[in-house]
Amino acid sequence: MTIRNKLSFRFTFIVAGILILFSFAIYFFSEDYRHDEFITRLKTHAENSALRFIAIQNNDNIYYISDKDSVTIYKENSLLFNKHKKLLFQSNPHNSFPIKKEWLEFEDEEELQFSFEDFEIISFIYKINGENYYIIASGIDKYGLSKLKNLKLVLIFGNIICILIVFVLSRFYATQILKPISRIIQKVDIISEQNLHERLKIDDNDDELSKLSKTFNKMLERIEDAFIMKRNFVSNASHELRTPLTAITGQLEVTLLKQRSIDDYEKVIKSVLDDIKKLNQICNGLLDLTYANNKEDNLSNVKIRVDELLWEIRNDLLKIHSEYQIEIDYLNMPDDENIMFIKGNMHLIRTALINVIDNACKYAPDKLAKIVLDFKSDRIKIQVKDNGIGISEEDLKKIFTPFYRGINAKGFKGSGLGLALCKRIIEKYNGKIFLTSQLNKGTTVFIEFPVAV
Numbered sequence: 001m002t003i004r005n006k007l008s009f010r011f012t013f014i015v016a017g018i019l020i021l022f023s024f025a026i027y028f029f030s031e032d033y034r035h036d037e038f039i040t041r042l043k044t045h046a047e048n049s050a051l052r053f054i055a056i057q058n059n060d061n062i063y064y065i066s067d068k069d070s071v072t073i074y075k076e077n078s079l080l081f082n083k084h085k086k087l088l089f090q091s092n093p094h095n096s097f098p099i100k101k102e103w104l105e106f107e108d109e110e111e112l113q114f115s116f117e118d119f120e121i122i123s124f125i126y127k128i129n130g131e132n133y134y135i136i137a138s139g140i141d142k143y144g145l146s147k148l149k150n151l152k153l154v155l156i157f158g159n160i161i162c163i164l165i166v167f168v169l170s171r172f173y174a175t176q177i178l179k180p181i182s183r184i185i186q187k188v189d190i191i192s193e194q195n196l197h198e199r200l201k202i203d204d205n206d207d208e209l210s211k212l213s214k215t216f217n218k219m220l221e222r223i224e225d226a227f228i229m230k231r232n233f234v235s236n237a238s239h240e241l242r243t244p245l246t247a248i249t250g251q252l253e254v255t256l257l258k259q260r261s262i263d264d265y266e267k268v269i270k271s272v273l274d275d276i277k278k279l280n281q282i283c284n285g286l287l288d289l290t291y292a293n294n295k296e297d298n299l300s301n302v303k304i305r306v307d308e309l310l311w312e313i314r315n316d317l318l319k320i321h322s323e324y325q326i327e328i329d330y331l332n333m334p335d336d337e338n339i340m341f342i343k344g345n346m347h348l349i350r351t352a353l354i355n356v357i358d359n360a361c362k363y364a365p366d367k368l369a370k371i372v373l374d375f376k377s378d379r380i381k382i383q384v385k386d387n388g389i390g391i392s393e394e395d396l397k398k399i400f401t402p403f404y405r406g407i408n409a410k411g412f413k414g415s416g417l418g419l420a421l422c423k424r425i426i427e428k429y430n431g432k433i434f435l436t437s438q439l440n441k442g443t444t445v446f447i448e449f450p451v452a453v
């Protein structure tokens, strides 16, 4: 069922419920009021008849007749009984019906009310000249009942018409309110890979629907960015893989053109080996990137003591690059050893930290990287500082894009995968990474990991 139908049906049901309840109340109270009023009239008529009868019996010419209601009652009959329940008088014998004995059995001051077919009946005790008489009065409230019948019809038809009007109006308003949603659906429906740049129109008012359009637009922006990144990623990856492959092919083809000396062959083999190593590095980086992007895989997570890992990385890097200098400082030394651990895949976290420390040494003329460790109760902060060539503001914005290399990186070995991989890995383990840098002054990388629980 569409939201429009749901809204109009629900609203109509609610209004219909209230209307019907209200109509029942009106009908019930009208009926109650009519009955009370009719019984009062019946009583007055019966009392007058009784007074007249007793006065005539006593040869009394002056008798009191109540002027409360002189209008005749349809099929009226009043029966007067003495205290021994003997019938003395009946006002309209042709309107009589069988009287039941129990109609006269009640306590003093009490009155009984019954109904028989359309007749409404009351029996009560009436005191005349200090003596108790029993009266049974009956009649049909022809006008009252017909008024009530009319009221019933008015209420039924009124309700039906009101419910129909409410339904039509609620449908109209639901359509009006949901119009922007239909517009959004139509627009979103036609957005595909080819026209991802399209955006939804945002109305001036600050209602939920314009907020929804804004959210959709933001989502479209993210999807578009992801799409562009994916497209660039594939072309950059192919380019990065093709470069060393072309270099290898070229070198081997040139070498094979003629007979060469052993020294020449050695040189070519070394150069080809360098290219193969680069290829290998890129392939490993790509594999790690895929692994880091796999959010669900936490099977190989272990507890890692951060400072120990950093010392290991330092030793490994120094073994390969003897020119590097890596200093590790502790901003504080926690009493509780437990807050020095983080949780994650050892290989991935190691790869991320190696990339950052290697960059710091690689891009600094003094080859010096300063690492500062800060242990907080719930997170561990790592700063990697260098006094290197720095990164331009323009490059800083795209630094985490796979295969992106800054203009400053010309002349330095690398593939542009390192920082992209770092970000994915650190975020995979709920950490954070960001860089601050100044051209020709140096760069600081801030990394934060949550403490292992």
Ligand code: ADP
Pocket: 355, 359, 360, 361, 363, 386, 388, 389, 390, 391, 395, 399, 404, 405, 406, 407, 408, 409, 413, 414, 415, 416, 417, 418, 419, 420, 443
């Ligand atoms: P690369 O293999 O090129 O070092 P990264 O992804 O590790 O790739 O880094 C991306 C780019 O960020 C580098 O090409 C370089 O321009 C810049 N960069 C990263 N770290 C530093 C740093 N410490 N100092 C200067 N530039 C850096």
